[in-house]
Amino acid sequence: MTEDALVIFTPSGKRGRFALGTPVLTAARQLGVDLDSVCGGRGICSKCQITPGYGEFSKHGVTVEADALSDWNAVEDRYKRIRGLTEGRRLGCQAKVMGDIVIDVPPESQVHKQVIRKSATERVIAMDPAxxxxxxxxxxxxxxxxxxxxxxxxxxxxxxxxxxxxxxxxxxxxxxxxxxxxxxxxxxxxxxxxxxxxxxxxxxxxxGFNENPLYGMAIDLGSTTIAAHLCDLADGRVLASSGVMNPQIRFGEDLMSRVSYAMMNPGGDVEMTRAVREAINSLAGALAVEAAVPPTSIYETVFVCNPVMHHLLLGIDPVELGQAPFALATSGSLSLDARDLDLSVLNASARVYILPCIAGHVGADCAAVALSEEPGKSDDMVLIVDVGTNAEILLGNKTRVLACSSPTGPAFEGAQISSGQRAAPGAIERVEIDPATKEPRFKVIGSDLWSTEAGFAEATATTGVTGICGSGIIEAVAEMRMAGLVDQAGLIGSPEQTGTPRSISVGRTHDYVLHDGSAEGGPLITVTQGDIRAIQLAKAALYAGAKLLMDEMGVETVDRVTLAGAFGAHISPKHAMVLGMIPDVKLDRVVSAGNAAGTGARIALCNVASRNAIEATVHEIHKVETAIEPRFQEHFVNASAIPNAVDTFPELSKIVTLPEVSFNTSGSGGDRGRRRRG
Structure with missing residues (x-):
């Protein structure tokens, strides 16, 4: 019998082995997991609530048995009787590790609350609500x-x-x-x-005559984040916006992991459906409180989501979406009663509208982006990229519009990154590296000061510097490439090769030290070789998808690029292009559309005619299936280089000169190479 067990925390992705009998709260503290506790583990404050996951988790390579945590105890029983405890929750200070376990830390149990970056974008909408x-x-x-x-x-x-x-x-x-x-x-x-x-x-x-306002919700149900906007149906004003982590993360960070969980665990799809519906109810209630409106005055909700989220919201097993031909149970729009989806917080007669899906891997969220950005009305060739755990990509103009999805994974969200975390106060979100000194400076969420500016320590005293979020890791890797710390192949150089002690040896590879807070009891935040590889895989999948659409369209270049979603609002076009995430184009032709999927949901909520329009439009969009296209792998391999092994990026070269360094010492005697691939 093993004396320890593997503990995996979501959404952070942090993991470690602990002796049997270790309290979950202790494990979380040792791993630096963001799990709150005020009472010191005495079972009084209830801040350390966690949700264990059971069954087979192929993504994490573990099978969690029913006895993976210690039995429910008297402290938890007392708390549930007196104050209530959500079904399935445990207290982290009371539950002890007895076997391999996957543990989700819900948003309300996190010290550093996530910053939801899918905020409402200002938009003029012709009001004609349903x-x-x-x-x-x-x-x-x-x-x-x-x-x-x-x-x-x-x-x-x-x-x-x-x-x-x-x-x-x-x-x-x-x-x-x-x-x-x-x-x-x-x-x-x-x-x-x-x-x-x-x-x-x-x-x-x-x-009599009743002037009470009517409200509706527009919800972007993403793989990682559920973002919602509460709107006045009289004028379309957004009264409150908020979001929560999708609790399904504990079943798998990406879509195929969740499909796999449903395949391997009977009833797994029901578990995931229940979890996401409970989260939506909680989010709706929180929005109503924030806007000071009764939730029973919310009469309508519009959803946009990818196909797997679409099926799990509806309570449909997504197993068919995990294998060719990726058949949807239904691709058309849906009009339902809210009670069919257990949305009990809303008015008892509230209605739900779900935008149509385009194809098995291109969902209603992509349709919403098309509704918001209208590529089919564009005179020039526009590439629209909505990046999340799964990237939706549109390419076209008045002549023709193509669409595909590309499995970028959660690295852009800060997951699968050694010091990665979700966007929350204290997370590094901006990075600059001096190419001469190799010294970094950065900004964290919650402060406008750079780390090298006076007053930074005081401004971040409350939050500290806790980790690095998606926008931060993207900028860090791009800055490392521009500073000559990383070569085109993605290798981090040694201290001798790079000329900086911030490059440290870790086994046979090297890490770059971005911030060392260990002297003050804080974390050592590094960019590791594994982090670089995770970003390379994510950005290569994104670029390969875009190139497939360009091949299908018969074009070598695009006229402009629109970045949608939280990614688009927080990543500079220069850093995106240095990484090779998007095709080469003049930087002033790269624009942000904010949360375009959420905007599309709001348009459909406030204008009933737009629903007819998008239902007609999705039939005109041609879907390219990346999973079966033979050229995808070729584009993917080329795009793994930074920025690319074959594409030359002439517009980028006008403003950025990338160092011609090579840190692959195989057969080279360890000397510093000057050869540049491609």
Whole structure:
């Protein structure tokens, strides 16, 4: 019997082996995992709540048995009875490691709360929402003309507002008669009129003239982050925006890992569906509190999501999406009752609209980007890149639009990085390296000062410097390439080769020290050779997808590049191009679209005609399947170099001169090479 066990924490990805009987909180502290505790592990504060995962986790290479944690104890039982504990949660100070275990740290248990970067983008939207309020005067009942109250309400809507053939559910029918009489036959009805030939439905009814505003939510359900915007359906204003980590991360950081979890663990898809629906309910409730509106006044929600998230939200097993021909259960748009998705926080009659998917690996989120950015109306050739754990890519103009998805993985989100973390106060987000001295400076989330500026230590005293997030690692690797610390192949040079003691030997490879806070009890933050490889794999997948679309389109270059999502808003075009993430183009032709998928969701929420438009558009977008295209691997291998092994990047070379260094000492006697590949 083994004396220790492997403990893996998500979403940080940090892992380590611990003696059996070690409290989860102790393991988290030793690994530097962001798990809160105020009471010192006495089971009083409940800040250290965690969610264990059980079953087979192929992504992590472990199988978690049902007895991987110690049994539920009296402290946890007392806390649950008195204050309540979400089903499936444990207290990290009480649960002890008894076997290999995957543990998710929920957002509310993290000391450094994640900064959700998918904020709402300012956008002028022509208001024509599917859900509106109508004031009507209903004819009173007449013994000589016997008709039901509902039929006379429907007649009033037809005559006064030209709304034909309305329906309502039984719950609302039970309220109808007392409300009509209380309002003396004058009522305000909330009616949902969907797109196409959707039957109008009464969602609510109030006596008299009711001016209470109606609200809707636009939700971008991503693999890593769930971002939501609460909007006023009268004018489209965003009243509150927030987001949470997708709790499904504990089942796998990327989409195929989650499909694999569903394949290998009977009922795994049900677990993931329950987890994401609970998170959406919590997020909706938090938005309502932030905006100071009753959640029961939220009458409609629009979702955009990739195909795997789409199926798991709907409660459909995603197993078919894990193998060719990547068949969707349904690709069309969906109009549902919110209660079908267990969205119990909203109004009991609330409606849900889900944008159509384009293909098995190109989902409603890509359709939302197309709705927001409208590549099919562009005069020039535009490449639109929405980067997350899975990248959605669009290329086209008025003539034709192509789409594909590319499996970039979670490295751009700060995962699979040695000192990586999610975007939170204290995380390094900007990096510059002096090419002469090889000395770095950086900015962290929560402070506007560079690390070399006076007052930086005081400004970051509360948060400290805790790690490096996605934008930080991207800039760090690009800066290391420009400073001659990394060669084209992605190798980090030795101290002798680079001329700096910040390059340190670790086994047969080297790390670059970005920040050493160990003297003050802080972390040693380095960029490792493994980190470089993770970024190379991610950016190569992204670039290869773009090149496939360019091949299909028959073009060698693009006229402009639009970066969408949190990535686009926080990465400089220069660093993206130095890495070779995007095709060569003039830097002033690279723009950010912010959270384009979220913007597309808001457009669909506020303008019902846009739903018809995107449903027609998705049929005109041609899907390129990266998984079966033979040239993808060729492009991928070439794009693994920094910036590329064969593409020359002439526009980039006008503003950046990359050092011609080679640190591959195989057969070279260890001398510093000057050869540049490509």
């Amino acid at each position: 859900t509106r309020a109508y004031y009507v005067e209903v004819a009173e009942p007449d013994m000589h003309e016997p008709t039901g109250d509902f039929e006379r309400l429907a007649l009033a809507l037809r005559d006064q507002w030209q709304i034909e053939d309305v329906t309502c559910d039984l719950r609302l029918m039970r309220r109808l008669q007392p409300v009509l009489r209380k309002g003396e036959w004058k009522v305000t009805v909330v009616v949902h009129k969907g797109n196409h030939d959707t039957t109008p439905r009464i969602l609510d009814i109030f006596p």
